[in-house]
Amino acid sequence: MVNEQGPESAQAPSPSDTSAAGTSGKRTPPAGTVQIVDHALLVLKTIAEADRPRGLRELSRDLDISKSSTQRILTSLERVGLAVVDENSRKYVIGPAALTLAWRHAANSDLVSAASEATARIAASTGETACVSAVVDGRRVTVYEVESSQPLRLITGVGRPYSLFSGATGRVLLSMLPEDHLKHLVSEHVSTTGATDATEISHRVAAARDQGYAFSRGEWIMGGCGVAVPIATQGTVTAALSIYGPEARLAEPRMADLVPLLQDAAAQIAIRWRQPA
Secondary structure, X not given: OOEEEOOOEEEOOOOOOOOOOOOOOOXXXXXXXXXXXXXXXXXXXXXXXXXXXXXXXXXXXXXXXXXXXXXXXXXXXXXXXXXEEOOOOOEEEEOOHHHHHHHHHHHHOHXXXXXXXXXXXXXXXXXXXXEEEEEEOOEEEEEEEEOOOOOOEEEOOOOOEEOXXXXXXXXXXXXXXXXXXXXXXXXHHHHHHOOOOHHHHHHHHHHHHHHOOEEEEOOOOOOEEEEEEEEEEEOOEEEEEEEEEEOOOOOHHHHHHHHHHHHHHHHHHHHHHHOOO
């Protein structure tokens, strides 16, 4: 899902924001981890990814963490600036200290460093928004973005999570995952939404893998189009390069013409990403 920017800004809801809790739900911390730390990080992620302020009771209920533990976690997060509470509603949103963490990640990320120059060139040469996305906790997240200079443009927003099951970028990222991981995500998606056939998803992902690219048209916003190509997988990070724009400028013949340009840029990014710091 994207934001559409024109003379007046407009924001469309993200397909991943189908519930206030995002993809949190009830989870059991894996063996070998510290439970209170897992719980604190889960509360922080849920607040950060929610499309509205979250209250103590609903966080406790949705995350299956005791109310007393949730309260202590929220108090700690608030104390260090990672959460902010509204004194009237007693509901929480992400705090300003999270900006520092995001800035430090962007400044120190090997992927961002490797991608920044090529992504800027793609945005300049195509006239459309160019971005690098990665798989994070079963969703796609934009880690770097260069906005189009056009008055009417599409943007994703760095750091915001979106569904892997909508749009060209999601299909390309899914096509790069190990088969067992892909099957797990598809099964989870189908059981959660109940709206999409697993076989159809698998076929579309396989097509993106075979072609080495994917197109999307009107999947996340009416009139919005996207082209995505794989970059590479390094360790646990799987990344793709994409451009987004309105249908008026990204008809299918033009999207096809842009694939080689994107693939060349992705190859350059992959080479730089693999180089030691």
